[in-house]
Amino acid sequence: MIIYDISMTIEKDMGVYKNLEEKRPIIKFERKIPKDSINESSLSMNLHTGTHIDAPYHVDDSGATIDQIDLNKLITKCRVLDLTKVVDSITKEDLMGKKIQPGEFLLLKTRNSFTEEFESDFVYVEKSGAEYLAEKQIIGVAIDSFGIERTQPDHDTHKILFSKGITIIEGVRLKEIEESEYLMCALPLKIKGVDGAPARIVLIKDLK
Amino acid sequence: MIIYDISMTIEKDMGVYKNLEEKRPIIKFERKIPKDSINESSLSMNLHTGTHIDAPYHVDDSGATIDQIDLNKLITKCRVLDLTKVVDSITKEDLMGKKIQPGEFLLLKTRNSFTEEFESDFVYVEKSGAEYLAEKQIIGVAIDSFGIERTQPDHDTHKILFSKGITIIEGVRLKEIEESEYLMCALPLKIKGVDGAPARIVLIKDLK
8 A cells, every 4th residue: 555645744834825924834832841741732723724625615605614525525536637737727728638527536736746835826727627627527626736726806716616516625745646546535624614624635556 | 435534523612631721722714704705714723632643742752743653554444442331441451352463453432432521530541451552562542532541640551552653543433433343544634743633533434
């Protein structure tokens, strides 16, 4: 069995959306050896920092919250698509040759996977790409950027995908991952009533 | 495929160790529809609140931190043991009839699974029980209590288990889970250099 960990490490100096200070995690000791008998830390973080899963409630007050997402959609076969040659955004044309089938969970590997820093021109899924994925009836999509959309004031990409029940994962790390099929386990924290949650996500080959 | 989610829900009023206020999670909106165009929340929590995995660094400054734990130990076959008749603590005697084999990951189901509240007399793993598990060379153990030990100033249970490389999971919920074998996926947040991390944990039957 080979396990590929495609999660970002949560740490003070990690890349965060637009490099905003308030998006950085704060990790601190609450108790510390030797003063206390144990080390015990706490974490404060924006729920959309690092590798995370968006809930429809992120863009729609009437949408499902993260604790309502069916885990059958997150423990599933998946396929990594190599889109590393895309320069700006992923359009319908970029996806058309990929033989996408209904029921697939797709992970989009782009040039984003080759930097840990936030870059303002990161590759995202453009509206025509989102429409094409929706039309193809995939069950979920993950991207290796800090966001699946960029400068879309109406959040078209999120809304098009969510309207078809498609799960959205942001911030996966795919540098070492080849275009292929895998078993994915994407497990977000079960937080009541919120718009998203950080997740640990792995791809598995030859499960045993 | 059947997925059993054995994770606690993270919310303001959840049960926490000794009912300490500082152990309660704080969830708050950073942005909110309609004032903002999206809902976006943040979370502050002690890393040992809710369902979580302890790292050896929790009790030993030279121990491994949570980001160093091998995921092969957390995505593994496992077995749930029914110990619901144990009144006070799990001793060697309680475990001796369970035919424990080297390499097993065990989940200990006790009366703790039948309450969501913190109870000061929760069932834990007593020193002789920990020594027996270590002797049997298991790879990990999960318990349905807020802690695997109780009033052990020297943290014997943690230290005995960690000294043999045994992974410790606390706060799983096993009320609905029968004594049987399962595939477990226990995925903690990948936080750099800390003593533990909240995790989403599932048991799976008939993976496909």
